[in-house]
Amino acid sequence: MRRAIDDAAAIARARGGDLDAYAVLVARYTVRAHRAAFLLGAGEESDDVVQEAFVKAFRHLSRFRAGEPFAPWLLRIVANETRNVSRSRRRRAALALRIPSAEPSSVAPGGPVDEALAAERRAWLVAAVNGLPDRERQVVVCRYFLDLSVAETAQVLAWPLGSVKSRTARALNRLRGLLVPGEQDRVTND
């Protein structure tokens, strides 16, 4: 019978051509890869991007260094595929991220006024992220929406560590300018 199979074992077996083992990895990482593709701008092509990424990842498994986490390695391929589709298309406006209208039942307790204000603030923040320059937006997506570390972000976006740090700082500064009243001048100066 099938026992618990961890990533390392699945990868080792997939390298040997075991498609069952690879299917475990595909099932395990599809949602995460799809979320990354969508948030990085693949839009309605996210499923295609993820499918392509999994096929390419399998072909390149021999280059995967054993013992490293699989997710950032896979997400780098996903990010690359996403770039390919968004380069061949120029419909950035249609890809703006958004928050679905709040469901009252799932909002944390704290009073309707607080909820409304918090919701408004979040919607504002999303709009601000949508308005960031491309690279700063990418770094925000990786660091905060995909919960990747600085090192993982560098790997996924194929940037040097320093660029991840400086672009993150610039993005945060810009967002702060948009969020904190009286700091707007920072944005125009930036």
Place this chain on the structure above:
Amino acid sequence: MTDRAGWQDAVESELRAVGRELAVPPASDLTATVRRRLADEAAGRRPTPGPGGGVFRRRLGWRAAVVVVAAMLALLIATPQGRAVIVHVFRFAGVELRQGPGPANSPTRAALPGERQTSLEQARHRVSFPILVPAALGRPGDVVVSDGGRVVSLIYRRTPHGLIRIDEFAGHLDQAYFEKFVQLSDVTRVEVNGTKGLWIKGPHDLVYITRNGTPAVASARLTTGNTLIWATRQVALRLEGNLGKAAALAVARSAR
């Protein structure tokens, strides 16, 4: 001059909160498609674009063919309808269901990584998702935060049904939190407050999956009673205890 780290933390935590709420369309299940493409490729049924394709095909050809046959047999055995490769990997709200026995149970008391007993109020500060408490059960006897705030567990020791445990986690996000080894015939779909849930009858092997996708050996255990899994937009919950389906659903519906 304001504290630089202070405002950065504030913006960062707001961004994280926003990230949890972003609308992301559901991902299609690609397991079968990817598998078919790779099997075709390896068997040389189609010219493969992409680097190294040809070499890859020659090297793996016969082995992959054997794998394909074996996989088809496995499929036929596993699913009379021959419908899906996903049958042995079924994902719901951060919980992965598999058929068959799980890993060896922990020889000592099974525990999640980094368990820390705390109060409900403190727990609300330590985890990044809203903690839901079922009004039907009232305040939990014990609250345990695990794995650096990735999971919170509410423990009720004295209920009319005996011990009840509720684990909560941000299950709508990417990877798995728990892996369960079940007979699919023991699993039924249910509805909790208008959203889908799963009811698992009887004990089964359970193991916690860490952030790296590795099962935490020390967490492997056999569950008690029955289990209900359901989710709201921000949090996934698994309720475990010796209570029937109707009682479990009543508890779940009262969670807020």
